Amino acid sequence: MRRAIPGALVAALSSSVVVTSAMAGSVTTEVSGVRVELTSAPETPVTDRKTTYSVRLVDPAGKAVTDARVTLTGRMADGMSAATPLRPSRDPGVYRGEVLFTMNGRWDLTIRVVRPTGRVEIPLREEVERPR
Numbered sequence: 658m659r660r661a662i663p664g665a666l667v668a669a670l671s672s673s674v675v676v677t678s679a680m681a682g683s684v685t686t687e688v689s690g691v692r693v694e695l696t697s698a699p700e701t702p703v704t705d706r707k708t709t710y711s712v713r714l715v716d717p718a719g720k721a722v723t724d725a726r727v728t729l730t731g732r733m734a735d736g737m738s739a740a741t742p743l744r745p746s747r748d749p750g751v752y753r754g755e756v757l758f759t760m761n762g763r764w765d766l767t768i769r770v771v772r773p774t775g776r777v778e779i780p781l782r783e784e785v786e787r788p789r
């Protein structure tokens with residue numbers, strides 16, 4: 658079992674929360690020197706079909722970050738929620754997971770990246786559409 662992150666560490670890193678606007682299939686941001694590239698397939702999520710999220714983490718030296726635990730959580734204003742781990746893929750530094758959105762509309766997503774050196778949370782907004 659992994660040890661919990663000490664509260665003081667979380668507080669110390671809380672300034673590294675990045676707010677981004679609506680995502681259009683892919684978002685790249687930098688948090689504490691680590692580049693975070695997020696993509697989704699399909700680009701615009703639809704209900705009743707799984708959406709695959711991939712996160713690539715690259716450190717300041719250009720090396721793949723392979724020691725992270727990555728999770729994605731989502732919430733709607735009505736209280737609906739979704740969560741999935743993004744697991745390491747065969748591609749070093751790339752983490753991937755699937756979400757099935759059961760309702761269209763606005764979802765507020767959070768990508769949480771936990772490393773031995775601390776953790777960051779990246780909030781994102783997603784507009785989920787109905788299938789055509």
Ligand SMILES: [Cu+2]
Binds near residue numbers: 733735736737760
């Ligand atoms: Cu809902």
